[in-house]
Ligand code: SF4
């Protein structure tokens with residue numbers, strides 16, 4: 001490296017430093033707009049498709065477990081029981097947002113679109129347990145017990161209805177088919193569950 | 201000091217009964233406390249200003265929560281640092297670990313003692329002032345290296361080694377760039393150096409304009425000194441991105457705070473030395489502060505000196521937010537390949553100038569030509 005190059009290096013260093021300092025001085029003297037967001041008061045408006053925390057609209061959820069199966073990190077857990085009307089009833093639905101990586105797969109697969117992302121992103125906590133979101137407030141065991149009771153009641157009702165229908169049938173056996181069905185309806189209330197119950 | 205002691209005894213007759221050494225001791229302690237309070241205040245306010253300047257330059261706001269416009273932020277920070285848990289890593293060398301921040305802080309604070317704040321206003325006017333500053337600030341190297349070593353953490357150790365290499369390397373150009381001022385004044389005392397820049401030439405009596413070589417010396421000094429005190433763009437020892445902040449990773453609470461304070465203290469020392477050696481110190485153009493009656497001379501010179509020094513501190517902050525950090529090899533190259541040779545050439549130039557022109561600066565030469 002010749003002396004010329006050496007001197008050029010020094011010159012370049014001085015010139016570029018001066019240039020940079022001119023730019024920063026301009027900002028320092030005249031700090032145009034601030035880009036700072038005064039966070040707790042001002043907030044960023046989240047975009048429409050922002051993947052924030054998950055929310056499950058439990059009324060719509062069919063407990064199909066698709067979301068549980070698809071989640072790569074196993075952060076969704078649910079318990080369900082079969083209800084009286086043969087549909088699955090959620091006993092508990094928990095999402096551990098401490099583990100969730102917001103990939104959105106569960107939302108993609110949810111058939112009734114009950115699982116959605118919200119715009120929420122603040123959930124600092126000193127306790128990891130607080131990061132598990134419970135979407136069903138009731139205790140899972142209680143829900144199960146309640147559903148079981150309902151199922152039992154429905155079954156009892158259905159059995160009664162079936163008996164009544166049988167009795168009516170036996171009593172009015174010689175008569176025509178048309179009035180028999182009408183009598184059966186009057187005696188057993190709703191015949192539908194009674195008809196479907198035996199299939200189970 | 202002796203004169204001051206005697207005048208104090210004269211002013212307060214009750215002290216006459218006490219032995220002279222006791223009064224001297226009292227004065228020493230008092231001036232030490234004053235300087236310490238000044239240093240701490242400067243360090244606190246400096247950290248706030250630094251962040252405000254950074255905010256402006258980077259189109260941010262900076263601290264604005266504590267107190268009106270955030271001006272009490274540094275107090276809140278201080279309280280936080282004091283209250284934070286003081287952690288010593290289990291396998292660290294506890295004694296050295298605890299000692300290191302004090303060494304760094306003392307190294308930086310001790311230099312305040314000789315700063316010529318005004319006419320006769322310095323805690324001690326040592327006749328080896330500059331030499332003392334250079335010597336005492338080297339304590340920082342030991343502290344930093346100790347912190348890195350005692351932490352028992354490889355990042356801290358690497359950070360400490362880097363810091364030591366950097367500080368030691370840059371000490372040479374810093375010293376070499378200051379010597380022209382010593383040559384011109386013919387004294388190592390900072391007060392004498394400041395006094396040598398007074399006179400009737402006003403602004404042009406300053407060493408900065410003494411001759412072309414001193415002009416360059418100032419910039420060389422300023423660059424090297426920024427590096428020696430680990431200011432950005434030379435803040436490799438900190439290097440939060442590569443070394444997770446280097447030698448002070450393991451420190452928490454007030455121990456970390458001491459490193460932090462020392463850094464700001466160093467900033468002021470660099471600015472103060474630049475002011476004293478090149479920018480005329482407490483000299484006001486065309487006014488002889490020494491000749492003013494009573495306390496006014498001292499006050500005026502104090503204000504002027506602080507004004508100049510704070511302006512230099514602002515320039516350092518300005519540089520800090522302008523330039524990107526150097527890589528470690530670039531840093532070493534800059535010291536040994538550019539700054540060291542250039543400061544030597546400059547020193548040679550200044551010496552020759554003084555020899556040829558019989559110690560006269562450019563303004564004096566022009567004046568003698570005209571007259
Ligand atoms: S967003 Fe992804 S990680 Fe989170 S619960 Fe849904 S599938 Fe699991």
Ligand code: SF4
Nearest residue numbers: 061062064065067110
């Ligand atoms: S995929 Fe949707 S419907 Fe199915 S269990 Fe999950 S949330 Fe419920």
